[in-house]
Amino acid sequence: MIDIKLIRENRDLVKENIKKKFQDHKLLTVDEIYELDIKYRETKQEGDNLRAEKNAKSALIGNLMREGKKDEANTVKEEIANYGKRIEELSALEEDLALDIKKKMMTIPNIIDDSVPIGKDDSENVENEKFGEPVVPDFEIPYHADIMEALNGIDKDASGRTSGNGFYYLMGDIARIHSAMLSYARDFMIDRGFTYCIPPFMIRSDVVTGVMSFEEMDAMMYKIEGEDLFLIGTSEHSMIGKFKDQVLKKENLPYTLTSYSPCFRKEVGAHGIEERGVYRVHQFEKQEMVVICEPEDSMDWYNKMWRYTVDFFRSLDIPVRTLECCSGDLADLKVKSCDVEAWSPRQQKYFEVGSCSTLGDAQARRLGIRAKGENGTYYLHTLNNTVLATPRGLIAFLENNINADGSINIPVALRPYMGGKEKIEKKGK
RNA sequence: GGAGAAAUACCCAAGUCUGGUUGAAGGGACCGGUCUUGAAAACCGGGAGGUCGGCGACGGCGCGGGGGUUCGAAUCCCUCUUUCUCCGCCA
Numbered sequence: 001m002i003d004i005k006l007i008r009e010n011r012d013l014v015k016e017n018i019k020k021k022f023q024d025h026k027l028l029t030v031d032e033i034y035e036l037d038i039k040y041r042e043t044k045q046e047g048d049n050l051r052a053e054k055n056a057k058s059a060l061i062g063n064l065m066r067e068g069k070k071d072e073a074n075t076v077k078e079e080i081a082n083y084g085k086r087i088e089e090l091s092a093l094e095e096d097l098a099l100d101i102k103k104k105m106m107t108i109p110n111i112i113d114d115s116v117p118i119g120k121d122d123s124e125n126v127e128n129e130k131f132g133e134p135v136v137p138d139f140e141i142p143y144h145a146d147i148m149e150a151l152n153g154i155d156k157d158a159s160g161r162t163s164g165n166g167f168y169y170l171m172g173d174i175a176r177i178h179s180a181m182l183s184y185a186r187d188f189m190i191d192r193g194f195t196y197c198i199p200p201f202m203i204r205s206d207v208v209t210g211v212m213s214f215e216e217m218d219a220m221m222y223k224i225e226g227e228d229l230f231l232i233g234t235s236e237h238s239m240i241g242k243f244k245d246q247v248l249k250k251e252n253l254p255y256t257l258t259s260y261s262p263c264f265r266k267e268v269g270a271h272g273i274e275e276r277g278v279y280r281v282h283q284f285e286k287q288e289m290v291v292i293c294e295p296e297d298s299m300d301w302y303n304k305m306w307r308y309t310v311d312f313f314r315s316l317d318i319p320v321r322t323l324e325c326c327s328g329d330l331a332d333l334k335v336k337s338c339d340v341e342a343w344s345p346r347q348q349k350y351f352e353v354g355s356c357s358t359l360g361d362a363q364a365r366r367l368g369i370r371a372k373g374e375n376g377t378y379y380l381h382t383l384n385n386t387v388l389a390t391p392r393g394l395i396a397f398l399e400n401n402i403n404a405d406g407s408i409n410i411p412v413a414l415r416p417y418m419g420g421k422e423k424i425e426k427k428g429k
Numbered sequence: 430g431g432a433g434a435a436a437u438a439c440c441c442a443a444g445u446c447u448g449g450u451u452g453a454a455g456g457g458a459c460c461g462g463u464c465u466u467g468a469a470a471a472c473c474g475g476g477a478g479g480u481c482g483g484c485g486a487c488g489g490c491g492c493g494g495g496g497g498u499u500c501g502a503a504u505c506c507c508u509c510u511u512u513c514u515c516c517g518c519c520a
Contacts (some may be wrong), residue, residue, distance in 0.1 A: 044482055048489040055489090058501040064447035072498090080500045204510095247479085249439095377479075 001105055001333070001366040004007040007033050017111050022328045023118050026107060026111070031102050040097040047090035054083045055406050068083040085188035106213065108333040110362040113299075116336055125339075126326060129309050132319030134350075141346035144395040145277045148174050150406050151426050156276070165275065165341030166267070166282035168391065173424040177408070178285075181419030182260065185287035185388040188312050189258035194289060197259040199238035202229040207241035210367050234262035236384045237288045245368040247377055254293035254301065258387065261286060261305070274369040278391040279351075287387040292369065298358050298381035302336060305385040309340045312387055315413045318400045319343035321350050335360040340386070342396035353393055354386030 003377065006014055011030055018026050025280075049418025051066045054253050057080050107354075117126045148154035159167040170178050190196050208217055208230050225366040232238055241260050248255070262285050263302035289308065290348040306322060313320045325337040341350035361379035370377040401409045407425040418424075 007454055041482060044489075051490090052488055054500080059449075065449075079498050084500090361513065372478095 001112055001362050001363075002108055003365065004033070004101070007108075007233060008037065011042045013111070014108065015370075016219055018109060020112060020118055020327045021109050021115075021330065023109060025279045026109075027106060029120045030188055030213070033101055033108070033373060034096055036101050036104070038196070040101060043090055043097060047087060050083055050087050050090065054080055064144045066219060073098060078352040082178060084114075091137050092226070099170055099418065106366075107129050108331070109330075110360055112327055112334075112337040113358075116330060117324060118328075118353075122329045125329055126324045127326050128322040128338065130319070130321045131314055132317075132321045132343070135347075135400075136345055136348055137404075141222055142359045142406075143346065144279070144398055147398045147402060147406070147408075148165075148278075151408070151424065154278070166280075168278050168281060169365060170368065170391070173408075174394070174398075175412075176418060177269070177397065177414070177424075178390055180414050181388055181393055181397060182285055182287055182392055183417050184414055185312060186258065186260060188258055188315075189287065189289055189308070190389055192308060194258040197235075197239065197257050199235050199242065199259050201261055203232055203238050203241055204228050205230065207237065207244065210244055211237050211286075211363075220265050222264050222266060227285045231264035232261060232427075233265045234263050235259040235287060235288045239288070239365065240367065240369075240382060240384075242291060243367070246370070248292070248371045248380065250370070250371050250373070253380070254297060255290055257290045259288050259290065261288070263389070272355055279395060281391070284391060285388055286389040289385045291383045292364075292380050293383070294371075295361060295378075295381050298360065301381075301383050302356065302358040305383060306338055306340060309354050309356065309385060309387060313340070313342060314372075315411065316397055316401075317411050318396050320353075323350070323352075325425075326353065330356075331357075333359050333362045333366075337364070343400065345394070345399050351396075353391060353396055356383075356385035387423060388419075 002014065007030060011034060014025050014030050018024065018030070045187060057076050061073045061076050064070075065077065086272060117124070119125065121383045140216065142150070143158070145154060148382045151172070151174055153171050153172060155169040156167075159169050186196055188217075202224060205228050207305045208221060212220070216229075224230065227393060236259075238261070239257060243255075247256055264283055267280060267282065289304065289305055291298075301413075310320055310322065320340055320342050323335075323341055325339065330337055334357045340354040342353045343349075344351050347408065359382050361381055363381040363382045369380050371380050398408060401411065403409065403423075405425075407423050409423055410421050
């Protein structure tokens, strides 16, 4: 959500930005908002004036009553009666206009950073940089579910029976690697000065609607029957919700948090749920990083944050690249965003394992996340990035650390979390 | 889950029964000063937040959130949320 002042004062900039994002159908909305805003302010002004008059007369009644002038007071009372209806009309109109403006403002995309490449859709995203050699080994890498199965590490038949498609039982060493990676990801961020946080895994509807649109909510969020609660789709939901309507102390900035949570997603529409594997599932776990900072610091943080994820994957011997999101593929709330993609030696291409975004002040404006400065409050900048989402991260790990005999190398960094093991091999079930 | 109590500004806290000059006493913290080598203490002085509209003068809203009664609500009514105490239940 952008500042409406931009539409008041610099409509061309807003429209130019919309064109860059290939959303020309929204150009008209900008003009509509402009007109509605004028009407809104006129209505408010008229209403405020009437309310001021009415307040003055009410105060007068108070004085007259105290002086015992009942008759005069009653006369004034009758005068006031005329105000009521008009004020009510204006208030209703004012409210309607405000609501309409807000609804339309929500659809106006955030102003993207100058550095964002212009492109229509995800096919025009731009590879920024590769880290590590994308190796194609001289043996065939099995499908990830087969790797897991060979090590007795997954039971999807059972999860199908208990929970349906899109769930999984991870077993034995595979389950242990999964947890080890998350623990390592947690400590990796703690070592970089982030504060570890375990948030609520369910949030109320007002928090949900604060962080996403109704359409997104329908497509993603699981609702708890009979309660005003939803399972979170990512800890970002509860982490950003934590700061909703808060005025933060300048001296506490920046907030650098790393949160763990399970994530629940309906994955309606989208690409659907995969039948065999665990690439796209209804339930996964994630170590996330969230930063709330001063506006001038957000671009620095953005660059630090994606770099952390790159370093994390490199420390597990997984080659990665960063893919910059082009203007047309960039979600409306975002200023700039890139995916961190891991190398798949099986598919011989990169696949998404994380996403780093700066939302500028758009999310903060929408949720009322502010700090107090010299001249009143101002909106802060919010950023979020994946450290590790798994089992997806586990897929990247297995494919890049498997040997020809099906055993899995455990990189040094992970060994403390794996009981010191250097390698895992198939044993009995 | 049952029974009670409470939510006022950066913090503590009065006001609520008995609606009107209460944007809201008082204290702390804060800022400026006196004193002091410096600091603390003491004393003197200062300003009370937020948000929306307006170039401004100023005005609207605002005492946990939402709604209602009234010419007028921190104050009365309804509702939601949260916190505390007691009982019950539980990893």
